[in-house]
Amino acid sequence: MNSRAESLSLPGQLTGRTAIVTGAASGIGRVTADLFVRRGARVLAVDLHADGLAELAERIATPDSLHTVAVDLTDAGAPDHVAQSCLERFGAPNVLANIAGKAGDGPLEDTTDEDLDFYLRVNFGTAFRLSRATVPHFPPDGGAIVNTSSTFGLVGVRGSAPYSAAKGAVTSVTRQLAADLGRRNIRVNAVAPGLIATPATQAKIDAGLFDDSVTRSRPLPRVGVPADIANAVAFLASEDAAFITGVTVPVCGGWSTTRYRD
Template identity: 70%
Template structure:
């Protein structure tokens, strides 16, 4: 698998921590030329050093993806320092727990902007950059987009829209050789979830109710993203693939 992505040039967002960090490092290890993007410059520099220590390399760009013109800046920088991209991994996003009645207009706009808006803007720019040469986009949805979970209305709605966008763009650009898929992570141990996992907050809702009871790790998702970005998935498009230990598709008793 070491050369799975050799010859690919990839943009990975949300790369300073969690799933994005694991994805950027794995892409580099598997041979891709990588531009790692995040607003956390310190985290990006730490990632670059970590990847270099493993004998690989990647370029980094610190930018707030919700800012005006961010997508154009990302793709222009990639072309300048890494090369014209043919893979986009949209990992950046924000989670949060809010029931619909407690969601303000500002809350709703925030979740749409950080999860759907950035994905749309970068994906729109990607199909322009890919041209007629083809390419692959891998988005990040959520298991909360696949099944109803109380208390997460704006986040679930935004991630559901990401899955819908994934299908739509697969239909629109497949004839140009552009594949568009998504991963739907379940409970994954990241800096954002680690404290709650340690406190047992998710034990009943998630961990004990799925057939694979361990907590997911960022690398579990990154490996699926790498597959979808690679030529091994050359006949796969328009799908949202759960990476959740079976939580969204099964009910476990025991």
């Protein structure tokens, strides 16, 4: 038995790890950045919104463990800027958690070319381009990339074509990069959140828009919370998942596989 298999630690520990977390100003990304620091990582927290990043920094008990970078990840120079910021502040990254993204819906006939380009760029392009910019800087013993797909990337849902297609691309590139990077000991996995209460969804949840289509029809009927996803991201980023690569893990109370009915 090798030493990794023999070593047992607390689950999801990231002690001594350097992690880049995108989408860290809000919702799932913010809770993930916070959890990563509490699990022992140094975190480069990246987002479009400087205010949200500043609020995150105020909450962190160990400020030396967090550095923030406010940048639009769809900008041409953004991935290299993030990679360089990480190298300068904390050194080589061991973990990249691509969480930034944006959902949207509407009928196919009303979807413009601009919509198609936007959802692909913000949900798929950000993860792809940041992976490309950071992978050369991962240390020789590798690390982990965790992407954020969606249950909409796994299951067809009416009225969400460009967003769902972009999340499907995230699931696909997760498998692809796992193949490309395995020999470098970089694992690549994804989470596929179901409905999670965040600033992006709270108003629709409060209005009851998902009660029938999501909440009541899944085996675990409560609304998900960001920590449900953050815990899964931390697990996939940690050595506990040392032999897992190329998979997308649905974290959705069973909605992507099972329908509950009375």
